[in-house]
Amino acid sequence: MDKTIIRKNNSDLFPLIDLKGICKGFDGSDERLDILRDLDFTIDKGESAAIVGASGIGKSTFLHIMGTLDRPDKGKMLFNNEDVFAFDNEKLAKFRNSSIGFVFQFHHLLPEFTAVENTMMPLLINGWKKKQAVETASELLKRVGLETRINHRVNELSGGEQQRVALARALVLKPLVLLADEPTGNLDKRNSEKIHELLSELNKEFHMTLVVVTHSTELAAYMSRSVTLLDGQLFETN
Numbered sequence: 001m002d003k004t005i006i007r008k009n010n011s012d013l014f015p016l017i018d019l020k021g022i023c024k025g026f027d028g029s030d031e032r033l034d035i036l037r038d039l040d041f042t043i044d045k046g047e048s049a050a051i052v053g054a055s056g057i058g059k060s061t062f063l064h065i066m067g068t069l070d071r072p073d074k075g076k077m078l079f080n081n082e083d084v085f086a087f088d089n090e091k092l093a094k095f096r097n098s099s100i101g102f103v104f105q106f107h108h109l110l111p112e113f114t115a116v117e118n119t120m121m122p123l124l125i126n127g128w129k130k131k132q133a134v135e136t137a138s139e140l141l142k143r144v145g146l147e148t149r150i151n152h153r154v155n156e157l158s159g160g161e162q163q164r165v166a167l168a169r170a171l172v173l174k175p176l177v178l179l180a181d182e183p184t185g186n187l188d189k190r191n192s193e194k195i196h197e198l199l200s201e202l203n204k205e206f207h208m209t210l211v212v213v214t215h216s217t218e219l220a221a222y223m224s225r226s227v228t229l230l231d232g233q234l235f236e237t238n
């Protein structure tokens with residue numbers, strides 16, 4: 001396996017995301033855990049990558065740093081050639097909200113609100129008028145196959161339907177990159193397949209960069225790259 005080093009970019013002068021020398025550790029009960037150790041990772045616009053590796057190796061830690069939800073102890077991330085960890089927290093939050101979509105296994109939807117209300121929430125936060133927000137969110141819910149569930153409360157939906165609402169909400173601001181952590185971890189085979197196909201379609205249609213942490217070999221097979229996290233570093237596996 002080759003360590004992922006700076007990859008040559010086909011279309012632009014620089015890659016969409018370029019992480020260099022990332023280190024991240026945590027204080028364990030009796031010792032410091034060095035989880036990411038001088039990690040490099042590069043991904044171009046429109047590429048898709050599966051991040052695989054053993055349980056507890058640091059995949060979620062990596063995804064949180066890539067999503068700027070957490071800062072590394074050392075190293076930098078260039079996003080569209082901007083050094084984002086040099087931003088203060090306020091600027092970083094604005095950047096994150098406008099550029100990165102997240103889908104997690106536990107999707108943090110608001111259960112008492114409807115599918116459309118959950119999906120349009122990021123639009124309202126960004127100052128959209130309610131009518132346009134409802135239209136845009138409803139369109140996206142149709143796109144993820146929930147046209148008959150738009151006005152259902154989230155706590156009335158199945159796990160697979162809830163996961164599709166979470167996906168619609170993550171996509172509603174058209175992020176440049178979608179980061180997903182085990183997006184089908186709690187779903188049955190049929191619902192998992194639907195989400196796999198949908199992610200793959202969205203990646204192709206919108207040229208959306210996609211990075212997915214998964215234990216699922218089926219989902220990994222939908223991605224253009226598979227990258228293994230081992231000993232704190234990422235290695236290209238196909």
Ligand SMILES: Nc1ncnc2c1ncn2[C@@H]1O[C@H](COP(=O)(O)OP(=O)(O)OP(=O)(O)O)[C@@H](O)[C@H]1O
Nearest residue numbers: 026027033035053054055056057058059060061062
């Ligand atoms: N905030 C934290 N404080 C202390 N330790 C942490 C913290 N976050 C993660 N860790 C530790 O870092 C290691 C890597 O965790 P992480 O969740 O990134 O692994 P993972 O590869 O995503 O695991 P899994 O596949 O089981 O979800 C684990 O040993 C975990 O206990």
